[in-house]
Amino acid sequence: MQGLTTALILVDLQVDFMPTGMLPVAEGDRIVPLANRLMGEYRTVVATQDWHPADHQSFAANHPWRKPGQVIDLHGLPQVLWPIHCVQGTWGAEFVSELRTEGITQVFQKGTDPTIDSYSGFYDNGHRRATGLAGWLRERRIEEVHVLGLATDYCVKFTALDALREGFRTCLVVDACRGVDLVPGDVDRAIAEMAAAGVVLTSSAELLG
Numbered sequence: 001m002q003g004l005t006t007a008l009i010l011v012d013l014q015v016d017f018m019p020t021g022m023l024p025v026a027e028g029d030r031i032v033p034l035a036n037r038l039m040g041e042y043r044t045v046v047a048t049q050d051w052h053p054a055d056h057q058s059f060a061a062n063h064p065w066r067k068p069g070q071v072i073d074l075h076g077l078p079q080v081l082w083p084i085h086c087v088q089g090t091w092g093a094e095f096v097s098e099l100r101t102e103g104i105t106q107v108f109q110k111g112t113d114p115t116i117d118s119y120s121g122f123y124d125n126g127h128r129r130a131t132g133l134a135g136w137l138r139e140r141r142i143e144e145v146h147v148l149g150l151a152t153d154y155c156v157k158f159t160a161l162d163a164l165r166e167g168f169r170t171c172l173v174v175d176a177c178r179g180v181d182l183v184p185g186d187v188d189r190a191i192a193e194m195a196a197a198g199v200v201l202t203s204s205a206e207l208l209g
């Protein structure tokens with residue numbers, strides 16, 4: 001059992017990020033059993049949920065002539081355009097059915113503002129609006145967070161970096177993450193960037209003892 005001041009953060013374990021989903025992450029399904037096993041070790045388990053309105057401006061389909069993978073300027077921020085994914089109320093936005101959701105203490109939804117994306121579970125990409133996650137963790141006297149999920153090079157990375165910035169000791173469960181790797185090497189670079197910032201790299205085997 002992990003200490004009471006440590007929380008597990010499950011990032012975006014949703015149907016659309018599975019290999020058969022709308023924004024498929026290779027081997028995304030392989031980490032779900034690890035998440036289920038790890039969850040039992042924590043008193044506090046947070047899940048983030050990508051939760052977009054249908055008119056979200058991160059969707060290529062909402063910009064005429066644009067294709068997924070292209071980068072545009074979205075209200076002053078660079079924005080990768082994505083396939084339509086995790087639309088509020090659709091099956092693709094649900095947590096994967098294999099996930100033991102009864103082990104989740106609290107869900108934080110993100111990406112609900114159509115004008116800005118939100119990779120981090122703490123803030124939108126402009127750091128303008130907080131989701132409430134940091135305050136929620138502090139109220140529960142959490143000092144350390146262990147992060148896993150999808151995708152390593154987007155939502156996992158920004159969630160871990162924001163956790164550090166908010167003052168939490170932050171560990172990445174490397175084998176329980178998978179990434180998009182839009183540009184080959186993105187996942188490795190994301191892990192190196194997190195480590196350089198002060199995120200501690202760990203593994204499910206180490207945590208499960």
Ligand code: VGL
Pocket residue numbers: 012017050082119150151152153154155156
């Ligand atoms: C994500 C791209 C768009 C993620 C979410 O969960 O990493 N990536 N929306």
Ligand code: ZN
Pocket residue numbers: 050052058085086111
């Ligand atoms: Zn999204």
